[in-house]
Amino acid sequence: MTANAVLSPVPPPRKEPPPGVSAMVRLIRDSFALVEPRAEEIAQFFYGMLFSIAPGTRELFPVNMEVQRSRLLRALVHVVQMVDRPDELVPFLRQLGRDHRKFGVVTSHYEAVGTALLSALKKFAGDAWTHQVEQAWAEAYTVMAKTMLEAADNDENPAWWNGRVVDHVRLTWDLAVVRVQPDYPVPYRAGQYLSVEVPQRPRLWRYLSPANAPREDGTIEFHVRAVPGGWVSRSIVGHTRLGETWRIGPPMGRMGVDRSARKDILMVAGGTGVAPIRAMIEEMGGWGDNPRVHLFVGGRTRYDLYDLDNLQRIAMTNPWLTVVPVLESEPTVQGVEHGTLADVVTRYGAWAERDVYVCGSPAMIRSTVSRMLVAGTPLDAIRYDPFTLD
Ligand SMILES: Cc1cc2nc3c(=O)[nH]c(=O)nc-3n(C[C@H](O)[C@H](O)[C@H](O)COP(=O)(O)OP(=O)(O)OC[C@H]3O[C@@H](n4cnc5c(N)ncnc54)[C@H](O)[C@@H]3O)c2cc1C
Ligand code: HEM
Known part of the structure; x- marks a missing residue:
């Protein structure tokens, strides 16, 4: 597994999971930790078994499987381990289920994937694969597959x-x-x-x-x-x-300005993370009456601030918007703040009264969100998108 999470880059504080779920999650995590060092072999076995029990699935994947480095298997294992975070997981799985239609995934494939997953884990877990461990994986996978399938079945939009x-x-x-x-x-x-x-x-x-x-x-x-x-x-x-x-493919993600919140907003955009931020600002521009928005847009060099002119043009006609450019590696450039986005944003304090939107690479989001939490920003005020593996 890579370090990048499928879901949040920063784990939310643990809420009390429903009874039974915590034991299930422990069984799943502990058993996977045992086999994780052999992830490559597990992936080979998994795909081998999947393509032999459901040969039709082979054509859903890239011709050269090396390119993806077992994307599905890594994603699957990661998602299954998040079973104790239903608030985030269920909306994500519903979108993922709709999204999976574009691959050509059909109902029967879910059973084949479940069988291949459990067989692969069993083979490599050896004696640690007890009846309870198997039950825990099977139950978690089934709940997830059901959520995805149900959302896919009820979607009236095209698959792509x-x-x-x-x-x-x-x-x-x-x-x-x-x-x-x-x-x-x-x-x-x-x-x-x-x-x-x-x-x-x-x-x-x-x-x-x-x-x-x-x-x-x-x-x-x-x-x-x-x-x-x-x-x-x-x-x-x-x-x-x-x-x-x-x-x-179909729309994914939970970012979007909540118009009913009526709170001022802080936006933090790194690199091409400026794209969704600009989309949100453009949308707000059509509303007329807006909360104040303070936007930090950053990168290593001035070439990373490629959309700054557009943003400044929008700010000129929308007084609720303030745009602050931030550069990490060009200390002599004037008219910008210097440092990483995490440094600069937290220099201003906790932003505790604002709704916060953070967009950028997984590393930028991780560092910005963690530093803001230390600075005192409440976690539930910060929004960022789930990640996939890369
Ligand atoms: C929610 C979300 C939104 C995104 N929006 C955008 C967007 O608007 N514009 C955009 O350009 N990209 C965006 N990305 C990233 C994009 O989806 C791809 O991951 C990225 O373009 C790399 O794909 P690739 O096939 O070129 O690299 P791959 O062939 O998949 O990977 C090649 C190498 O690059 C590394 N790598 C993969 N992604 C990144 C990355 N983001 N930064 C640094 N190294 C990486 C991998 O670890 C690997 O070593 C977004 C990703 C997510 C999850
Ligand atoms: C509970 C069940 C499943 C979960 C949680 C799941 C989750 C995921 C996730 C998170 C990704 C990564 C998306 C990305 O990063 O681009 C992915 C990719 C993919 N999934 Fe699924 N999936 C499930 C079932 C299936 C099934 C049944 C199939 C059918 C064979 C399937 C086929 C694929 C394919 C083809 C990809 C593209 C990645 C690749 O080329 O390797 N998935 N899945």
Whole structure:
């Protein structure tokens, strides 16, 4: 497993779990800790068994399985271990279930995946695989599969949308802005994210956050940063062609400004995390009456502040918005604050009266949220999105 969580990067304080659940979670975590050092072998066994009991599932995965490094198995194990956090898990699983339709997953596949998962764990756990351990895994997996399936069955939206690329602007060698025109409007809320599959990288779906609130013409702007060694991001930045068709999955995530809260807002955006933040600000711009919003937008160098002009332009006509640029590695640049976003934001205090939205890389979110908690910001005032593994 990598260090990145499927759910929150910062664990929430433990609420008392329902009776029986804590024992179940302990059995699941302890048994997995025992086999975790052999995760690669478990993955091989898992996929081998899955493809032999349900051969139709092979074509749902990338041709080259090495590329994904057992994404599904790692995700599965991680999610199952979160069974004692139903408040976060259930809405996430419902979205995930709707989202899984885009892979071509059908009901019978869930049973096959469950069987392959339990068989793989059993094989490697040896004597530690007791009846109770098996029950705990089976029960947790079944609850999750049911939640996903139910949401998928009740979704009336398409499994994915086709979107034509109408614009591709390469801002720097590793950053591009891409505008896509879907065949039908995608029903996302400003702040949510979508998965996309590009023609150069079939079956490698990746999440991207729209940088605009939903528009009348349905177009969606994405900001894409090429990560070193990245299969999909490098291809999007370097090789997207006008007119090509992307597939776009259903909306995911729980970010979005709560209009009824009537509290002032703090927003913290790192790198391409500015995309969902801009979408939320754009949406607020249409409301007229708004709480005060203080936005810190940061990066290592000034090239990372690629959207600052747009944000400052919005602030000029929307007095409720204050934009503060932050640079980490260019101490001589004037007119910006210096340090990491975590440093700068907490320098101002706890922001205890505000609702807080944090968007960026997993590392940036982790450090910002942890430092804010230490500074005294209440955890339930801070919103950030769940992560997937990478
Ligand atoms: C909720 C959410 C929203 C996202 N929104 C955006 C967005 O708006 N714009 C955008 O550009 N990306 C966004 N991402 C990240 C994106 O989904 C991909 O993970 C990223 O583009 C890397 O994919 P890849 O196929 O190029 O890399 P992979 O081939 O999957 O990974 C290659 C290597 O890069 C590392 N890696 C993967 N992701 C990152 C990362 N984010 N930073 C540094 N190293 C990484 C991996 O550990 C691996 O070593 C978002 C991710 C999530 C979970
Ligand atoms: C409780 C059941 C399940 C859970 C919790 C689950 C969870 C997940 C998660 C979190 C991801 C990662 C998404 C990402 O990071 O991009 C994923 C990917 C995926 N899942 Fe599932 N899943 C479940 C069942 C299934 C089933 C039954 C199938 C059908 C075979 C399936 C097929 C896939 C595929 C094809 C991927 C793409 C990743 C890859 O290419 O390896 N999943 N799943």
